[in-house]
Amino acid sequence: MTSTSTTPPRQSAAERLRAEHGPALTLGDDCDLPDDLQVEIDPGAHLSLGDRVSIRRGSTIQVHRGATIAIGDDVAIGEHTFISAMVGISIGAGAALSNMVDLHDHNHRARSATNTPDGELVPCASGFEGAPIVIEPGATLSNKVTITAGVRIGANALVGANAVVSRSIAPDTVATGVPATGHRTFDGVPVPREHPRTLTVGFFGTSIMEHLEAVNAQMTTQANLPEVGSKVTVEGWAQRGWVHRLTLSLRAAWAHIAFDVRNHGEGGATSRDIAGIVEADRATTGTDYDIVFLGCGINDVWRGFQGRVSEAVDLEEYTRHLTGMLDQLSGYTRRIVVISETPFGPIEDPDTVTSMNAELARYNAAAAQAAAAHGALFLDVWAPFTAAARHLTGDPAGLWSDGVHLTELGDTVLLQQTERLLAEHRIVEKLLDYPLLERHAALKAYAPMFARHRPAGA
Template sequence: MTSTPTQAVADRLRANHGTALTLGAGCKLPDDLMIEIDPGAHLTIGDRVSIRRGSTIQVHRGATVAIGNDVAIGEHTFISAMAGIRLGDGCALSNMVDLHDHNHRPRTPANVPTSKLVLWASGFEAAPIIVEPGAILSNKVTVTAGVRIGANTRVGANAVVSHSIAPDTVAAGVPASVRRHFDGVPTTAHEDRRTLTIGFFGTSIMEHLEAFNAQMTTQADLPEVGSKVTVEGWHRRGWVHRLTLSLRAARAHVAFEMRNHGEGGATSRDVAGIVEADRATTGVDYDLVFLGCGINDVWRRFQNRLSEAIDLGEYTRHMNTMLEQLTGYTRQVIVIGETPFGPVEDPETVAAMNTELARYNEAARTAAAAHGALFLDVWAPFTAAARHLPADDATGGVWSDDVHLTELGDTILLQQTEHLLTEHRIIEALLDYPLLERDQALAVYGPLFARHRPAPV
């Protein structure tokens, strides 16, 4: 039987690369296809893949390139991986598309201790590129390291995609920006969802426990007015719960793992212990952390619980210690200033309490700046709402007991938090995979590509 040109190319590639290459059936491959696979690397090409002339695929040491089924790759396309690149089923790359999942590291003294003027002396940093099923990249699109392009998304010609793009989106420009969204078709092949891990460390303002009974929330089986129900447990509610719902509603294609470590009555000393214990027991790396405490540090002194009160010096030490720890394994930390006290005592005492609490908030702001964290000051919008609401307002005001918050108070915190996230484009930045030193990137991102590599013998 006479071999077709494509079959001859496939036979040659299999002979050249052996087990480093997994090549599916029914592929259309050009004679001049250039494939380079370094030791420890792997290239998987699915079934019915079409690659046009002049294209190159480089898979550097230890990396993975996984091309799904029914993928079309145009002429003179260049794919180069040091961590990993994944093309989902049915996606299309037009002519002269460039995908590089790595960059040269900056030529700093730390990266080039010998000051050698060699192009690669500073080493490389890498992060995955993932193109989900059904996405289309038009002519001359460039995709940079750490980017994820959602299913069905279409990127216009000559665009530079330097940040992740949601599914069912049209994007264009340099850098690529969203032009519109559309109702995309369901994809038959589902990629692993992007997951962001968000932690909350603070007091009852974050914990916000609420008693529940399933009958209380089942609309078809609500208890009679005046009847009794049994408390079955506690839900965490408040502004943290609302933020969770808001993030999931706005970005349904992203998985959010929310870890609320808020604890009622906690001082900065207690929260510092929670942060340390969490790291020691779970070892979780966070994408985003919210940190807030101080109200109980101040309140305990005015309650005459002096053994539990934390003075400003100790509070500052705890904040700096926590921020030093958290910034070591968290991509973005946000310190939230405490909300003021309501009329929990006589007006003169409350004024003194709030004067003191304001000093703690300022210390938190200073500590945040010193550690590269953001500070969210909620004092002014909170007091403005409290000042303008009538005393007999039907909403109950902003405090439920002049310390803890009502739904309205929680909504103010939610709005201020969402504004900060939007202003700094924090979630958008976190959806990109962070660039890591080459060998670290292979270790950290390896699990994303494990199922696309043959099992170890």
């Protein structure tokens, strides 16, 4: 009598994971997964792996309740790597994670009285905060790299071994260290971009921010300029001046970032008017800003010297309006810069101008105090402006077109001071990180970034 025995075919890692997690897992074709890969997917969470994903032994992927992890095509993940999401982690196509890389998109919140009102001495009593981690296509993370919550690694970036990346890294950049910083750039290959970073920048102020100029397309088309002595028709108005030039400077310096610039400057506006503009903007658009530049006061003072008493705003009312705007803007703006007003130029006789500037200086001092009380930066352009006027050869009045509005040279002084402040405080670099939010708020706020990686209705 002959007996035969059959051994069931060995189940692959992919088959095991599909059986364990069902629709919570989207798994592409031709993936190379180790038998000991640990995958934990909580209810309401989703893990998506693209085609030809390779993961080496000893690695763990955790997708906590409601979160999403999306790993693109042709991603390679080394041994003993740990990936844990409470909000969302995106790893772009062709990215490479070496051995013992750690990605956590969340932190324990501080064990403060607010976060632990019951005073519980248990590990998770204070709750969690989180923000997405985005690793763009083609990026490479070397051995033992740690990526913290809210960080974006640019396309093709190369992060050196043992680095701790707590700030976003630009594309085509070599970064090393603790904390990791970029040391050099290179000519990277073109890669697809997913949900590129956009910074929303708001300007609230007077005509010095608005800076309208007459526009005719022919006037700016180098190949079709009008003949000298000919006439052109004004076709409209465009905002130029230092705000326009700063916008161009930001876009040139940070070409991989989109800047949504909203200039709400208004000619002739007092602090009373600008407070209304801030209120109306929030009520009608609901815009959250990454950075706001706020400046006012010159018209508050000027109206009094013009005899337009009903339109003038005294210092007490000015301070009240400015404080109110800072209170409101602080609720939905990540960084606020209060800009001092520029001094009056030769708009009246010298004694009157001296009196006007003495009064305007009091408003600027109040603005500096209000900014400090709200944790906003204060940019004092008064001192460099008066220094430039004092030392300017040939035409000391060359900073003003009419004693109030600025020439291109005056605009350049403002531009330089603003760029210096941005660089000194590394404002743009810090704003590139995704803001940390309480865990549940973060899931709601960042859900649109990961919607396409989840099944319909999930």
